[in-house]
Amino acid sequence: MLKIRDKAILSDLERFRAMTREQITQLHFTNVKHPVKESNAVLLRLKRDGYVAVSKERRMYTYFPHKHIKKDSTKLNHYLDIVSLYIDLNKHAKPYLFEVEPKLDSKGSPEPDVLLIWKNTVFFVELQRKHYSDREWTDKMNRYETYYQSEKWKQLSFQPEKPIFPVVWIIGKGRGVANKQSFRCYNVTIEEMNSKLIKK
Secondary structure: OOOHHHHHHHHHHHHHOOEEHHHHHHHHOOOOOOHHHHHHHHHHHHHHOOOEEEEOOOOOOEEEEOOOOOOOOOOHHHHHHHHHHHHHHHOOOOOOEEEEOOOOOOOOOOOOOEEEEEOOEEEEEEEEOOOOOHHHHHHHHHHHHHHHHHOHHHHOOOOOOOOOOOEEEEEEOOOOOOOOOOOOEEEOOHHHHHHHHHHO
8 A cells, every 4th residue: 555655756756757766865755764774665665566667777776657758768867857956946945836847838839847936936947958059049038939929828827817927947058048038037046046036
């Protein structure tokens, strides 16, 4: 029979697609006396019972939901970065909403990595693992601009009575912030964004 913590781990694996053992331990075992030992025992049981799959091909054990992405997926590091973002945000305040790869509209719409509500602010988060060319950045910003002008964002489920367009938050490698957007856009670290929100 699955315990409450088991269900929480499985829910996170479905949401994030993949997590390392260390990430699971950080999120679900910090309140126990021996976090690593207990994490290992629970994950071993979940694997034995067929609830999770595990890859031992990397330096760190990586866990997947039973119906998992390919263990050699080119997006695997990206998914693990998203988990790390969630963990780092929690060090300051727990996100109210953290939706991975939300589908905003049809093809050609922006494709944020995370729709986030954190510290009473709504964000479209872009996690960048590579340097984009000027053309790639222009295309990315144009997609957000077109989406902004369409006003379809006003129909997103989280919207209050007076709709808010999320702040576009770029984290990592990149320099795609220009001054011509109709919306707010920042290329800053978590610590820098946290300072901005504190000063509001």
